[in-house]
Amino acid sequence: MINTIIEQLAEHGWCVMADFIDAHHVRQLAIEGEHLHQSGRLTQAGIGQGQGKTLQPGLRGDSILWLDDSPDNPAQQHFLQQMETLRLAANRELQLGLFELECHFARYPVGAGYAKHLDVFQQDSRRTLSTICYLNENWQPEHGGQLRIELEDGSQLHVLPKGGTLVCFLSHRFPHEVLPATRPRLSITGWFKRR
Ligand code: OGA
């Protein structure tokens, strides 16, 4: 599975991998994310960085909580181990020089999205590989919430946020947006950064 991700990244700069996380761990992570939401630990996400950061819920509607580097939670530990395997393989096979992962739970309420953007900040280009792992069980096309990625040949990729699916892409190459959904939409979104 990791080999396939690496091959796809080398060939296209992006990859969509179903069942990157198994159903058991997806469920545990989803329970954790929903619990964090219920207990008020997620906060409205902003746009931009540092002094320039603003809250614009009409453009970006999710609420987030950053993960610890060394979580107590076994499902988060499992997730981070999988991501570490990916990081090492990407560095070994693609010489990406990925140094660290920053990632957060993200929960979009019904009707919320994230307008078209790039994941690299204007003043800070360390984000190199974007990763989104979805935590939504039984997600159907009619629920909406697709990630829409603009590919370099002008075509579009629409990814349904199905539990266990990992999407990853080179952060500076692909504008993308999150379409609104008819049910809450949960993920762990992250970025592997260079130094
Ligand atoms: C982001 C983002 C995509 C998704 O958080 O920057 O683009 O599918 N998320 O949740």
Ligand code: MN
């Ligand atoms: Mn993004």
